[in-house]
Amino acid sequence: MKYKKIELEDKEIEKAINKELERQNNHIELIASENFVSNEVLKATGSILTNKYGEGYPGKRYYDGCEHVDVIENIAIERLKKLFNVNFANVQPHSGSSANSAAIAALIEKGKKILGMKLEAGGHLTHGYSINFSGYFYESSFYSVDENGWLDYEEIAKIAKEVKPDLIICGASAYSRTIDFKKFKEIADSVGAKLLADVAHIAGLIVAGLHVSPVGYADVITSTTHKTLRGARGGVIMCNDPTIAKKIDKWVFPGYQGGPLFHSIAGKAVAFGEALTKEFNEYQKEIVLNAKVFANSFQKFGVKVISGGTDNHLFTIDVKSSYGINGKIASETLQKINITVNKNTIPNDSESPFVTSGIRLGTPAMTTRGFKEKEFIELTRIINEALKNYNNEKILNSLINDVSNLLKEFNILQ
Ligand SMILES: Cc1ncc(COP(=O)(O)O)c(C=O)c1O
Incomplete structure (x- = not known):
């Protein structure tokens, strides 16, 4: 994938987009939820499909002239069903949050009980957080991770017995271990709750058979399409039960959304086509291998990796105990040397979510750019040096050169 600079009559916006392209090219991107789409996905997403209105579903629209967008939406649906081996898919959610x-x-x-993973433990806002719709319109309770950063299924079962939720949500934004959907299903069944699996982060790994699938366990599965799936930005919902499927369609439109974003649906369809190839499976394997090597390299420097390693595409390091700094300082230090990460809470964090004691590191984006184990080992050395010397401008300045050397062979500018 190589991107061209954009030309627009609107020079203000042209300048900002091209500056963003330069930033993407000059920075090492370790935000676990970001990726670089293929030129095909980009073309479809930037197409004239943005002109079209089409409230409703293929063959049942409230607008005329939908014969071509119907073809696109049907292809997206069929490809997604094949990828996950499900009977029903809705590809219209504008985002993972809308899907949820x-x-x-x-x-x-409305008003019923949700049991979700605590935000500070790696869950997501839409899993019941108080300032989100999910905590406002539903009565929410939470499970967490143990002091080592692992899900404790016995503890979750205990909480479920106390809370008696109507819905359990599993899936996470920052959890580095395999999620046991079978155990979640057993817990949900034991209290008569429905189960929602939000696989936004691990969707690509599931498609490639590198993480167990929630199909057969969860009543409904949601995902984003732009993280490990490497598609256009958006969300999807899947299930196997025709009655639930009807309700999902109704709640996407007219429930929560209006007209579908057909340019985005086309970008999803192209990405799903890519995800059906062998190359995509190889890419996912590389993501996981790189994450293991990356986490292991930190451990060799004596850095504390939460949960002791990773099974997927990301992990969190404890910068407080490893470097004596908080997550905010760590992420700002790395930004100074052109490395982008998120600050992230760690189990029982004493710092607020705006400060944190950790940073989350993910390999999907740099794996797309071609980084292999060798580059991730060198990257660990650079990050370790930077965090050890966070207040030494001279060392940080010399590390900027190391970052640009490391990126030399991985240019994304056409
Ligand atoms: C687990 C999980 N679910 C849902 C979402 C929401 O996706 P979006 O930002 O597209 O609304 C995210 C995004 O980070 C996520 O990590």
Whole structure:
């Protein structure tokens, strides 16, 4: 994938987009939820499809002239069903959050009880957080991870017995271990709750058979399409039950959304086509291998990796105990040398979510750019040096050169 600079009559916007392209090219991107789309996905997403309105679903629209967008939406649906081996898919959610809002509404009545993973433990805002719709319109409770950063299924079962939720949500934004969907299903069944699996982060790994699938366990599965799946930005919802499927369609439109974003649906369809190839599976294997090598390299420097390693595409390091600094200082230090990460809470964090004691590191984006084990080992050396010397401008300045040397062979500018 190589990107061209954009030309627009609107020079203000042209300048900002091209500056962003330069930033993407000159920075090492370790945000676990970001990726670089193929030129094909980019073309479809930037197409004239943005001109079209089409509230409703293929063959049942409230607008005329939908014969071609119907073809596109049907292809996206069929490809997604094949990827995950499910009977039903809705590809219209504008984002992962929209997918979760419609999925939750399809599963439980307003005011009912949700049990989700705590945000600070690696969950997501839409899994019941108080300032999100999911905590406002539903009564929410939470499970967490143990002091080592692992899900404790016995503890979750205990909480479920106490809370008696109507819906359990599993899936995470910052959890580096395999999620046992079978155990979650057993817990949900034991209290008569429905199960929603949000696989936003691990969707690509599931498609490639590198993480167990929630199909057969979860009543409904939601995902984003732009993380490990490497597609256009958006969300999807899947299930196997035709009655729930009808409710999902109803809650996406007219429930929570209006007209579908057909340019985005086309970008998803192209990405799903790519995800059906052998190359995509190889790419996912490389993501996981790189993450293991990356985490292991930190451990060799004596850095504390939460949960002791990773099974997937990301992990969190404890910068407080490893370098004596908080996550905010760590992420700002790395930004100074052109490395982008998120600050992230660690189990029982004493710092607020705006400060944190950790940083989250992910390999999908740099794996797309061609980084292999060798580059991740060198990258660990650079990050370790930077965090050890966070207040030494001279050393940080010399590390900027190391970053640009490391990126030399991985240019994304056409
Ligand atoms: C687990 C999980 N679910 C849902 C979302 C929401 O996706 P979006 O930002 O597209 O609304 C995210 C995004 O980070 C996520 O990590």
